Amino acid sequence: MPHLQTVFAAVLLCGAAHAQNMIRGEYWIDQDLGFGANNSFALAQQPDVASIQLPISLNGFSPGVHTIGIRTIDASGHWSLTNFSTAVVTTEPEPPLLTRVEYFLDQDPGFGEGTEVWSGTGTDAPGIGSLPDVSALAPGSHTLFVRTIDSAGHWSLTVHAPIVITAPDVASDIVRVEVFNLTTANDPGFGSAAALTVTEPQINLVEAALWSDDPLSIAQGNTLAVRSMDSNGKWSLTNFFSADVVHTNVADLFTQTGITTYPNPFSEGITVRSEDGQPLRVVLYDPQGKLVHDKVLNGETYIDLGQHASGTYTAFFWKELERIHRVQLVKH
Incomplete structure (x- = not known):
């Protein structure tokens, strides 16, 4: 269909040499109907009008080049020379109708040989949000290409986007x-x-x-x-x-955790028991700070320390994940 245009004509108006106020003007398109018989427009009364802009509609005119004539008349009835301008009416193209959408990965198989993801007739291709089949691609960087063809057999530009294939996580021991x-x-x-x-x-x-x-x-x-x-x-x-280290004594250790250790003082060894039977980690350091015991105990367990030196031992009882109880034990 013709593209409708409104032309703003800017022209230099040539009038009579004597000073008279311009009172109105007129314009015509392609055919001059005679002085005073064309499309009229008003002017501010002044002796000189160097240029003028008019909104001129070309609605209804056929596509092509058209001639516009413009002139003015003064208060004495004298017409100016007719000024000419040109305007072009163009045809607005109909939107193309898409008939096929295809894609390919990495290597172009040729126009029409890609994987079809939509076919039909329309100015838009609905439902092309589905993911391409990438099951055969190796892990790494790849390129996805997409293009369309219309009802006239014209192919679009081929658009592309990078995709990255990652190897699936495999559970391992x-x-x-x-x-x-x-x-x-x-x-x-x-x-x-x-x-x-x-x-x-x-x-x-x-x-x-x-x-x-x-x-x-x-x-x-x-x-x-x-x-x-x-x-x-x-x-x-x-x-x-x-794991917060809590300093305590044997009596408070039992009250707070249900862990019993006895005797204290001791001469040969100690017995450790957890009231609820849950695993308990016991770490012992001798008076010189040497690690002499680090075991996970279950139930009631006797720890033999007879071969170790006398003095003050530091014992750590670890039962709760974020809390370790520190107790001093004395060997005679």
């Missing part, structure tokens, strides 16, 4: 767990910290540090770090947790 005390030392590096015994392939990391029989220094601090490595050699994130 934990083969190493290590723990270190951040309070007493820096991270020694992956694979260099004290390793804990792995009893189950799906071990709970934090509980591993609590219940493992492997020695772990907690005498000087309470901020621990634990991590694991799977059978593929991949390390987990390093997990951090704090």
Whole structure:
């Protein structure tokens, strides 16, 4: 259909040499109907009108070039010369009708040979939100290409977007767990910290540090770090947790935790019992600060210390994950 235009005609008006006020003007398109018989427009009465802008509608005119004539008349009835301008009416193209949408991955198979994702007739292709089939692609970077064709057989430009295929996570067994005390030392590096015994392939990391029989220094601090490595050699994130050290005595230890240790003082050894029967980690240091016992106990257990020196022992009872009870025991 013709594109409707409103033309603002800016023309230089040439009038008579004598000074007379311009009172009105007129314009015509293509055909001059005669002086005073065309489309009239008003003017502010003044002796000189150098230029003028008029909104001229070309609605209804056929596509192509058209001629516009403009002139004015003064108060004495004298007409100016007719000024000419041109205007172009263009045809507004009909929107193309899409008939097919196709895509391809990485390598162009040729126009019309891609994977079809929509076909029909319309100015828009609905429902092209489905994901392409990437099941055959190897992990890594790839490129997705999409293009359309219209009812006249004209192809669009081929648009493209990058996509990244990642390998699926495969569950693997934990083969190493290590723990270190951040309070007493820096991270020694992956694979260099004290390793804990792995009893189950799906071990709970934090509980591993609590219940493992492997020695772990907690005498000087309470901020621990634990991590694991799977059978593929991949390390987990390093997990951090704090266990507050609570200083107490034998009587309060029982009141607060249900843990009994006796006798105190002792001469050969001590007996440790947890009232609820839950596992309990007991760590003992001799008077010189040497680790002499670090075990996870179940039920009532006797710890033989007969071969060790007399003096004040420091005992840590670890039953709750975030709390360690510290008790002093005396050997005669």
